[in-house]
Every structure is written in C-alpha cells, then in structure tokens.
Amino acid sequence: MATILVLGLGNILLGDEGVGVRVVEKLQERYELPEEVQALDGGVRGLALLPYLEGVGKLLVVDAVAAGQKPGTLIRLEGDEVPAFLSPKVSPHQEGLADLLIAARLIDLYPREVVLWGVEPAVVDTGLELSPPVAAQVDELMGRVVEELRRWGVEVRERA
Helix, strand or coil: CCCEEEEEECCCCEHHHHHHHHHHHHHHHHEECCCCEEEEEEECCHHHHHHHHCCCCEEEEEEECCCCCCCCCEEEEECCHHHHHCCCCCCCCHHHHHHHHHHHHHCCCCCCEEEEEEECCCCCCCECCCCHHHHCCHHHHHHHHHHHHHHCCCCCEECC
C-alpha cells in the first residue's frame, strides 16, 4: 500500500487546467517510483479520491493554481496553507480539492504532511494544449515534485 501519494489534478480538456495531470503522466514515464509511492491522475474527481488517501502519510498535489501571479509562476504551499489558500476561487475544480481535504480531516484520513506544487495558468479554455508559459514549466514542476519526494526520503530513479 502506498504511503505517499502524488496526485495530479485538473481537466486536460481546458488547456492549462490540465497541467497537474500532465506532470504526473510525465513523472510516471520518466521515473521509477518505489512501491510506497503512488502517482495518480486524479483528474477532477474530487471526493471520489477519498479512498486513495487511506494509509497515505504524505500527499503531494500538483495542480494549476490561479494566485494572481505571472503565468508560468511556480507556487508551493504546504500544510494548512493548502486548504486555507483554496478558500477563494483558485481553479475551476478547487472545491473538489478543498472538499477532499476537509472530508479527509473529518474521517481521520488527513495525511501528516500535505504539499501542493502548482503553476499559475495563462489559458483555462477549451483545448488540449498547455499555453507556452505553462508548457515551459512542466519539466521544472516535475523536477520540484522529484525534489520534494527526495526530501521525504524517497529514492527516485530515472528510467533507463
């Protein structure tokens, strides 16, 4: 059972909104993750993701985060900053993540450590492609996710 969950959120049909999913896909392609780490495309499933938190001690969320920054800006939030930051509208599916975290706390599934790595979107509109400023940050964002996992003591190796 995974004790660390890397959760990519977003809707790949809405341009930059899908960046979390794209980063997790690329992470799975490029790196071998040990069995205690699960990388999951959470899409926009919200509360349906609750069962995936069972037994998870550390949660690393990757998502588009509308924080009023320049498009492509990387954003890191941790601990209680994550649900507090989601109180205002920050993404089209933000209620899903906020609801997930609140429900997890209520039923004692809230991970000991929660980190959100995100990127400021430029375009959240119908389309499969990421905008240039966000696409330019996918590798960097994936690198930050790998660094975070290594900080947690996870051995992450590039695939041959």
